[in-house]
Amino acid sequence: MARLTPISGFPEWLPWQRMIEQRLVDRLRAAFERHGFSPLETRAVEPLDQLLRKGETSKEVYVLRRLQAEPGEEIADDALGLHFDLTVPFARFVLENAGRLQFPFRRYQIQKVWRGERPAAGRYREFCQADIDIVDRETLPAHYEAELPLVLGDALGSLPIPPVGIRANNRKLCEGFYLGLGLDDPAVVLQAVDKLDKIGPQRVAELLAETAQAGEAQIKACLALAGISTGDDSFVPAVRQLGVEHPLLDEGLAELAAVVATAREHAPGLLVADMKIARGLDYYTGTVYEAQLRGFESAGAVCAGGRYDNLATSGTDRYPGIGLSIGVTRILGLLFGAGALALSRQVPTCVFVALPAESDRPAANRIAAALRRRDIPTEVSASPAKYGKQIKVAARRGIPFVWFPGVDGAPDEVKDIRSGEQLVADPECWGPPDDDRYPVVTATTGES
């Protein structure tokens, strides 16, 4: 057998980490449903031509081929590829099932996606995303653009992870500004401005001159716009002061102001308007979002999304939508890497039933069954070793309670392994404290 090595970009967690992931996903799911989003799962594959509608991401797509494919067989448009996000498959699903869905349709979707990128810290080739989207037919009211960040704040806010900060911008605002400025290719300008955090104003200015043929005054105005970032609607007069006028700009300003105002009322400190958020994807048409984990800003965005008016269209039918995506694997990878998450024990087991002798196993099984009936995770010792060893087995796994079956008519006893306290107990009515029944996720502070 060949030496076993991990495969780059395909993370596998240990059981205690998987338990944390499942608990995190449970919380997300509960929050999404609390806000009225319905669950959806789409197949892992889409026809290549569907996946590539998004644009120049073709290099990232993993193609599915049969081992017995004809040698030299071309990869056709109808070949299957693994989906690289959940938005494109969702748009396809909406078109395919429009007749059976009620609109506005709100759904959440928590699934693996695959991208053939170079792996790095917090970046994987196989990873889990949790998406929420709302689509409607023909038109999508702007108030959804204010609602989505609140769902995100609710979903992530109750978890023992660092707070997320959402930065929002609006495509209409930027495009209107650039058009009003006389720059007629807003997409190119956006691409340059998007790099501001990375390469700084000098290089962005050079880029703008090169790729967008921007003049000095135009560059200055673009950089001034990108420098505006406020937690309230004071960005509106700040933008107006730059003296640019365009109908699209007015629309964008009004929409973003509404997003900020709503967030301020319901989740103060969650969201800021930031005029340099661009997002690379060109299908966004309104509000765009990007969220970072506090303390992990350099690792990039852990959530992203925005409004797309033209992603799901077929003939005359149009389904404008808006969505946000949470990078579950990235969040976990960053926090595990920093040692910032801990679980109260390594196994689900709450009670470990000790075994006096192998002949006592049937009695031990009955005790375990009684506890499990009352929803107390229980396992029976593997072997009737000395009690000291059986206790040690439980202690190493962090199991909080060891149960000693009574022998020769003596009553059962249960021992709290942390305090050492041992009490007479009846498997039909004893129960652990609420905090001990299931493993609990905690944030680890003060790692050095």
Add this chain to the structure above:
RNA sequence: GUGACCGUAGCUCAACGGCAGAGCACCGGACUGUGGCUCCGGGGGUUGCCGGUUCGAAUCCGGCCGGUCACCCCA
């Protein structure tokens, strides 16, 4: 996909051309059926993989794999 740095026991690291080691962890005993402390003992490694140089390679060279960082892009 491009470039740079790094790979020794489960973990953290020594040995840097000449017998592959320590601490922690793990297993056993002292302690005859109630863990954690202490003491004593034990098992663990084709030095990431393949090839090259050399009398001799963990050590030097090349390729591959894996990890990290900067580009690119993105969750």
